[in-house]
Structure formats: structure tokens, C-alpha cells
Amino acid sequence: MHGDEDGQVTGLARLGAAELGVPLGRRATLVQFSSAFCQPCRATRRILADVTGLVEGVRHIEIDAEARLELVRALGIEKTPTVLVLDAEGRIVRRAVGMPRKADVIAALGAAV
Known part of the structure; x- marks a missing residue:
């Protein structure tokens, strides 16, 4: 995935249902931060939906x-879209700012599962 991929964040190193409001995926979770008038956010939503349809156990x-x-x-989110890739335990393993490519999202999931 493009952008800052070090996975280092201030404040929270792990996210779960308490922070996100819904349960994590069985194998991994893609957390997308969006804003109402963000065009790249809509495209990112479609890309991530496609990936979750392809990879079992990813939410x-x-x-x-x-x-x-x-x-x-x-979490130090400064721009939308920002996508966090969480492993099954909710640890942030990748972070990207901007609209990712589908292939990059699938590759980033490799670090989480």
C-alpha cells in the first residue's frame, strides 16, 4: 500500500470492537477513515469491498x-482516506494514506494473516 506503512501510531497500538464499534474480521480487518465529500474515499470503499469479497475472513x-x-x-490520522490493516488480534500492521491499489491491499493483507 502507498504512504506511510510503518504501522507506528501514537496512542493506540491495537484496535478492537470497543474502539471500532463492530467486531474485527476473523483473519484481518481493513479500517478506512473517510470524510463526507472525499472522492478518493468512495473509490477506496469500492476497492476494499472488492478485496473483502476475495479474501475470506477479512472485514x-x-x-x-x-x-x-x-x-x-x-491514531494520528491527518488525511482521508487513510486505511489501517489490522491482524486478527487488532494490531496495526500497515497504514496507508490516499487511495490504494487493489493489488497493494491484497499484498498488505499478507502481513496481517
């Missing part, structure tokens, strides 16, 4: 950045 969760400012601040 896509989209979060409205404006509605979840406390989480955005804790």
Missing part, C-alpha cells in the same frame, strides 16, 4: 473521521 470497516475525532486524534 472492511469504514469510519467517518469527523464523527470519531477522538479516535482520529489517538
Whole structure:
């Protein structure tokens, strides 16, 4: 995935149902931070939906950045879309800013599963 992929975040190193509002995927979770008028966010939503349809046990969760400012601040999210790839335990293993390519998302999932 493009962007800052080191997975290092301030505040939270692991996310779960308590922070996200829904359960994690069995194998991995793609967490997308979006905003209402963000064109790349819509395309990213389609890409991530395609990937979750291809890879069993992966869940896509989209979060409205404006509605979840406390989480955005804790994770150091500065732009939308930002995508976090979580492993089955909720650890952040990849982070990308901007619209990812489908092949990059699939490759990033390799680090999570």
C-alpha cells in the first residue's frame, strides 16, 4: 500500500470492537477513515469491498473521521482516506494514506494473516 506503512501510531497500538464499534474480521480487518465529500474515499470503499469479497475472513470497516475525532486524534490520522490493516488480534500492521491499489491491499493483507 502507498504512504506511510510503518504501522507506528501514537496512542493506540491495537484496535478492537470497543474502539471500532463492530467486531474485527476473523483473519484481518481493513479500517478506512473517510470524510463526507472525499472522492478518493468512495473509490477506496469500492476497492476494499472488492478485496473483502476475495479474501475470506477479512472485514472492511469504514469510519467517518469527523464523527470519531477522538479516535482520529489517538491514531494520528491527518488525511482521508487513510486505511489501517489490522491482524486478527487488532494490531496495526500497515497504514496507508490516499487511495490504494487493489493489488497493494491484497499484498498488505499478507502481513496481517
